[in-house]
Amino acid sequence: xxxxxxxxxxxxxxxxxxxxxxxxxxxxxxxxxxxxxxxxxxxxxxxxxxxxxxxxxxxxxxxxxxxxxxxxxxxxxxxxxxxxxxxxxxxxxxxxxxxxxxxxxxxxxxxxxxxxxxxxxxxxxxxxxxxxxxxxxxxxxxxxxxxxxxxxxxxxxxxxxxxxxxxxxxxxxxxxxxxxxxxxxxxxxxxxxxxxxxxxxxxxxxxxxxxxxxxxxxxxxxxxxxxxxxxxxxxxxxxxxxxxxxxxxxxxxxxxxxxxxxxxxxxxxxxxxxxxxxxxxxxxxxxxxxxxxxxxxxxxxxxxxxxxxxxxxxxxxxxxxxxxxxxxxx
Numbered sequence: 001x002x003x004x005x006x007x008x009x010x011x012x013x014x015x016x017x018x019x020x021x022x023x024x025x026x027x028x029x030x031x032x033x034x035x036x037x038x039x040x041x042x043x044x045x046x047x048x049x050x051x052x053x054x055x056x057x058x059x060x061x062x063x064x065x066x067x068x069x070x071x072x073x074x075x076x077x078x079x080x081x082x083x084x085x086x087x088x089x090x091x092x093x094x095x096x097x098x099x100x101x102x103x104x105x106x107x108x109x110x111x112x113x114x115x116x117x118x119x120x121x122x123x124x125x126x127x128x129x130x131x132x133x134x135x136x137x138x139x140x141x142x143x144x145x146x147x148x149x150x151x152x153x154x155x156x157x158x159x160x161x162x163x164x165x166x167x168x169x170x171x172x173x174x175x176x177x178x179x180x181x182x183x184x185x186x187x188x189x190x191x192x193x194x195x196x197x198x199x200x201x202x203x204x205x206x207x208x209x210x211x212x213x214x215x216x217x218x219x220x221x222x223x224x225x226x227x228x229x230x231x232x233x234x235x236x237x238x239x240x241x242x243x244x245x246x247x248x249x250x251x252x253x254x255x256x257x258x259x260x261x262x263x264x265x266x267x268x269x270x271x272x273x274x275x276x277x278x279x280x281x282x283x284x285x286x287x288x289x290x291x292x293x294x295x296x297x298x299x300x301x302x303x304x305x306x307x308x309x310x311x312x313x314x315x316x317x318x319x320x321x322x323x324x325x326x327x328x329x330x
Contacts, residue, residue, distance in 0.1 A: 007093045013257045014095040015084075021261030022080055028268040029073045035275035036066045042282045061120065062278060068117035069271040075110035076264060082106070103166060111166055114267045115159050118191060121270035124277060125198045125238050126152060132205045144201065155194045162187035185252070192249050195242040203239075241273035 005012070039062055046055040082101070083094035090097040101107065126148050133144045162183040248262035 005093060010257070011093050011095050014260055015093060017257045017260040018080070018094070018098075018264075019084075021264035022076065024261060025073065025076065025264040025268055028265060028272055029069065032066070032069055032268060032271050032275060035272070035279055036062065039275060039278050039282060058278060058281075061124070062275070065117055065120045065271050065274055068113045068120070069268055071113040072110050072117065072267050075106050075113070076267070079104075079106050079110065103168060108167055110267075112163060115163060117267070118270050119156065119159070121238070121241060121274045122152070122155065122191075122194055122198070124274050125195065125202075125241075128277060129198050129201050132202055147197065151194045151197055155190050158183065158187050158190045188245065188249055188252065192242070192245045195238065195245060199239055199242045238273035238277065240276075241270050244269040 007015075040059070043055050043059045043062065047059065079098075079101075082104075083090075083097045087097050088094070090100075129148060130145065133141055136144070165183050244262070244266045248259060248266045250256075251259040251262050
């Protein structure tokens with residue numbers, strides 16, 4: 001006797017991908033929680049020691065993004081419970097329930113928090129890009145800033161149009177497939193294009209300076225590797241955020257069932273990428289204005305810092321006493 005629900009294989013595949021996405025999103029959110037605690041502790045130490053240096057702003061940013069990520073995770077979990085437990089016998093299964101209730105209050109709160117987190121992540125990447133190109137010539141800087149401004153305005157406009165569309169059941173793309181304009185694809189495509197442009201700009205700038213640094217310093221030195229190595233490029237450019245968006249866009253464009261899994265993971269990858277950048281800044285390993293303005297002096301200072309000597313604990317001394325019994329007189 002089979003206990004398989006009376007659903008098609010496509011419906012079962014969608015539900016499977018949905019649950020797998022929930023588990024993967026939970027794993028990513030767990031990493032986000034750990035990074036939040038570490039960064040919060042480091043920022044709080046700076047504030048208490050009166051070494052603020054924009055620590056207050058970073059702390060507010062950290063709490064805001066973490067609150068958005070928490071709301072997204074909580075509302076997505078609640079929506080999964082509604083679909084798979086509370087309304088399991090809905091005609092067509094949980095997949096049909098998702099389409100019918102896409103504009104429900106729970107899902108709207110999740111979508112709004114997801115968009116806010118995406119704005120914060122993109123804003124942080126744009127800020128890092130501005131810092132990295134701060135030392136460029138005036139014309140180059142203006143071109144970069146103008147490009148970033150146009151892309152940011154377009155992304156925000158498309159995001160607002162998408163939110164307005166999904167707020168109403170009559171205009172929701174999940175319930176009205178015959179509508180003339182569906183802002184779902186433009187929204188995610190614009191987000192992808194925005195992140196790809198910023199990522200390419202950051203990676204190109206770092207690679208140029210990486211080549212110059214390796215000419216003048218030892219490529220194997222730890223200080224050089226920490227600023228020009230692969231981890232530095234991936235974190236500074238938020239490549240994991242861009243890659244996750246690319247995977248979702250491909251699955252969405254090909255109408256693959258895996259889009260249900262990627263959609264839930266993408267909503268937390270922007271927060272993860274942002275927290276990795278903040279953590280790197282707090283470690284003092286992030287690229288700064290000085291790194292690009294005066295690379296030789298900056299790296300020379302890093303390489304010339306004295307390294308504390310390693311001291312090994314000495315084992316306790318063993319004293320051996322030998323007594324000649326024949327020489328003892330009573």
